[in-house]
Amino acid sequence: MTVKTINIADEFSKVPYGRYPDDGENNGERFRNEFLVPSLNEFEKIIVELDGTRGYGSSFLDEAFGGLIRKNIINKENLLSKLEIVSKFESYKLEIESYISEAKPEPLK
Amino acid sequence: MKKTNREKKEWQKRKQLKIINKQIKATNKSSGKKVITGALIISPYMLCIYDDHYYEDAINFFKKISRKILKEKKKITIDFSRLESVTAAAILCLYAEIHRCIQLSEIDHPIRYIKPRHAEPRRVLNELKFFAGINNPSYDVIHEGTIGVIPCTSGTKADNKLDDLMNSIENNIYGGEINEEGDNTLYRSLSEAMLNVWQHAYKSSRIKKDEIDRLGKRWWILGHRIEDNLYLAIYDRGIGIPEALPFKYTKEVIDKFLDFLKLKNRSDANMIHAAMEIGRTGTGKQGRGKGLQDVRRFVEENPSGVLRIYSNRGGYVYRMEGDKIEHHSRKHSLRGTLIQWNVKLTNNSSEIKNDG
Numbered sequence: 001m002t003v004k005t006i007n008i009a010d011e012f013s014k015v016p017y018g019r020y021p022d023d024g025e026n027n028g029e030r031f032r033n034e035f036l037v038p039s040l041n042e043f044e045k046i047i048v049e050l051d052g053t054r055g056y057g058s059s060f061l062d063e064a065f066g067g068l069i070r071k072n073i074i075n076k077e078n079l080l081s082k083l084e085i086v087s088k089f090e091s092y093k094l095e096i097e098s099y100i101s102e103a104k105p106e107p108l109k
Numbered sequence: 110m111k112k113t114n115r116e117k118k119e120w121q122k123r124k125q126l127k128i129i130n131k132q133i134k135a136t137n138k139s140s141g142k143k144v145i146t147g148a149l150i151i152s153p154y155m156l157c158i159y160d161d162h163y164y165e166d167a168i169n170f171f172k173k174i175s176r177k178i179l180k181e182k183k184k185i186t187i188d189f190s191r192l193e194s195v196t197a198a199a200i201l202c203l204y205a206e207i208h209r210c211i212q213l214s215e216i217d218h219p220i221r222y223i224k225p226r227h228a229e230p231r232r233v234l235n236e237l238k239f240f241a242g243i244n245n246p247s248y249d250v251i252h253e254g255t256i257g258v259i260p261c262t263s264g265t266k267a268d269n270k271l272d273d274l275m276n277s278i279e280n281n282i283y284g285g286e287i288n289e290e291g292d293n294t295l296y297r298s299l300s301e302a303m304l305n306v307w308q309h310a311y312k313s314s315r316i317k318k319d320e321i322d323r324l325g326k327r328w329w330i331l332g333h334r335i336e337d338n339l340y341l342a343i344y345d346r347g348i349g350i351p352e353a354l355p356f357k358y359t360k361e362v363i364d365k366f367l368d369f370l371k372l373k374n375r376s377d378a379n380m381i382h383a384a385m386e387i388g389r390t391g392t393g394k395q396g397r398g399k400g401l402q403d404v405r406r407f408v409e410e411n412p413s414g415v416l417r418i419y420s421n422r423g424g425y426v427y428r429m430e431g432d433k434i435e436h437h438s439r440k441h442s443l444r445g446t447l448i449q450w451n452v453k454l455t456n457n458s459s460e461i462k463n464d465g
Contacts, residue, residue, distance in 0.1 A: 006390060015272045024266055046228050051289075054275055055296030057305055058403050089293065 004043040006035050009052030019059040028063030036064065037073055040082060050087040058095070066099035070106050115162070122154055126191065146221045147184030148177050152192045156199040156230075158419060158447070161437060167199050167443040171206045174231040187218055192225040195233055197333045197450050199341040199416070204261045205329040205344050207243050212324055237261050237331055247451070256281055257340070259332030265325035267303035274299070278341070282334050283454070291410070298407035301402045302343050302448050303328055305401070310347025310446065312356055313363075334454070342449040349421035349446050351380035352402075358387060377423025378436035385418075385425065404448060412451040422447040 008016060020029050039046045041083060047102035050056065065083075068074055074082075079100055085093045150173050150343040177185045187207075207220060222240060225231040234240065238260035259277055264270045275296060280285045287295070291456040311326045324346075332341040347353070354363060363375075366386050372379040386403050405427060408414025421444070424437030 015275075017267060018304055018307075024269075030398060054272065055293035055300070057297050057301040057304060059301065090288065100273060 001045055002043045002073070003045045003047065004039045005047040006039060007049040007052065009049075013063065014053050015054055016053055016060045019063040020059075023059075028060040029067065031060070032064045032071075032073075036068060040068070040074055040079075043082075044103065045082055045084065047084045050085065050089075050092050051055055055061075056104055061092075061096055062099045065096045066076050066103035069087075069100060069103035072105050072108060075105075076103075122191075124251065126151065142445050146186050147219075147369070148181075148186070149178065149188055150174055150185050151188045154191050154193045156192060156195045158199045158443070159196060159200060159417070160204050161439065164439055165441060166405060167202070167445065168439075171202060171444075172441075174206055174220075174393040175210050182214075182216060184216060184218075186223060188223040189225040189230070189234075190223050192230045193227050194452040195230045197237075197331060198342050198344075198419070198447055200234065200237060200239060200340045201261065201329055201331050201344050202443065202445075202447060204239060204242065204331070205327075205346060208263060208329065209320075209324060209346060211243070213262065213320060233333075237333065256284070259330070261331045263327055263329040265307070265309065265327050267300060267328075271296070271300055271303070276334060282332060282339055294407050294410050298405070298450065299341075299343070299403075301403035305404070306343075306347065306446075308436075309353045309356065310345045312353060313348045315348055315352075316346075336357035337454050339452050339454055340449060341451075342447060344445060344447040349377070349442070350374070350384050350418070350443075351377040351423060353423050354380055354384050354387075362387070365447070376436075376438055377421045378425060378438050380424070381418050381420050381423050381425040382434065382436065385427075407450050408452055413453045415451040417449040417451070418446065419443050 006012075008031070012031055015030070016026050016031065018024045018027040021027055036046070036048075068079055071077055082099070085096055087093060125446040150170070153163065153170055155163045156167055156170075158167050169331055174185065174187065177183045204406040211219060220243075224240070224389045225234065234254060238258075242261045251426070253309045258281055259274070262274075275292070278295065279285060279292065283291075285457075306328045307326050311321055326345075326347070328343050330341075330343045332339065334340075363383060366383040367373075367375070367379060370379075370382060370386060372382060385405065387401075398457045404418075405416050408427065408429055416427040418425045419437070421442045422439045424435075424439065426437070428435075
């Protein structure tokens with residue numbers, strides 16, 4: 001099995017912030033498009049390490065992870081089986097799972 | 110109607126003040142000294158926006174400042190000499206009002222100050238770099254604070270400021286010893302409050318384009334540690350939560366939440382309360398965060414935490430102890446939104462002395 005580990009603090013930013021590019025450089029959409037999407041396409045499993053940053057707001061997490069479903073990148077079942085969230089704070093894992101579960105694919109244009 | 114003791118006290122103070130003002134004017138006239146520049150605006154003796162009574166005095170004071178400078182285009186002198194007591198939230202609103210007036214004014218150096226005569230407000234204003242901050246043209250710089258203080262500062266986009274602010278809070282308030290969980294929740298609350306300002310606060314034609322062009326979608330912030338309590342506040346001059354909510358959610362969704370909370374009308378306080386709950390329970394609307402719920406997180410993890418949100422004419426106060434919510438309805442609008450977190454600091458950090 002091919003596995004990719006992404007450490008957000010080391011590879012993306014220590015201050016992840018906001019939902020869209022207009023909110024700031026280290027936004028959830030950019031993390032999704034530049035880190036999660038290529039890894040999901042290339043690897044069978046991805047491990048996302050959350051610790052080491054200043055923290056996360058719900059906007060960032062929802063856009064990064066829930067956005068994968070809304071933007072029809074992958075379906076929920078596949079995503080939940082391929083994605084592993086690693087953090088010393090259990091609440092982040094539950095929160096991300098809830099964003100994925102609550103997200104609905106947007107109609108294709 | 111019979112006057113209460115407080116009203117009597119205030120009436121007496123006002124009377125004394127009128128006499129003092131007459132004396133000052135007479136002295137200046139006779140000596141030819143130009144002590145006061147332009148119109149004289151006298152601060153209330155109590156600068157506070159928590160208490161309904163003092164709130165109106167504070168708002169009138171702020172309004173006088175902007176009216177004189179921006180409408181009447183006059184220079185002013187603000188006389189703080191009788192100021193006896195100040196609170197962090199009111200200082201922040203005043204700082205923002207003055208900053209805004211200076212930036213939007215067509216007059217150079219429109220404001221002069223007479224500093225407080227009483228030691229306590231003078232010390233607090235100095236510690237918060239109130240006068241230094243206003244006189245410094247680079248408002249976006251985070252001034253180096255002393256222990257226990259995050260000086261008045263402001264900014265627009267959050268991401269280039271957040272790390273510096275968090276470092277400043279960690280060092281000045283927590284003595285470098287904030288635990289990781291506390292750091293995470295503070296970051297979550299603060300960053301989502303700033304994001305709300307950026308995404309929603311200035312989203313209306315009611316805010317003049319010229320003002321946004323010159324000031325940006327601006328927030329102002331300060332923090333103060335008093336003994337073992339942290340008071341951290343952020344303020345914006347946007348349209349306010351009650352007015353912003355209908356931009357985010359339909360009338361049906363808002364009404365559903367007002368009904369659910371048994372809130373009978375769309376008063377500003379009720380709208381803030383509804384906004385908090387919409388964030389908490391979700392609406393099925395895609396791509397909407399739980400921004401205001403995130404804002405509450407920092408106090409929820411503190412047994413005696415208090416979150417205060419004042420927006421336009423409404424106030425919402427949430428106390429962790431007993432899970433209590435208070436509403437406030439005011440006659441005059443705050444003209445924007447103030448969010449204040451009040452938490453008791455943990456044992457580690459409480460060892461730092463507030464002696465800066």
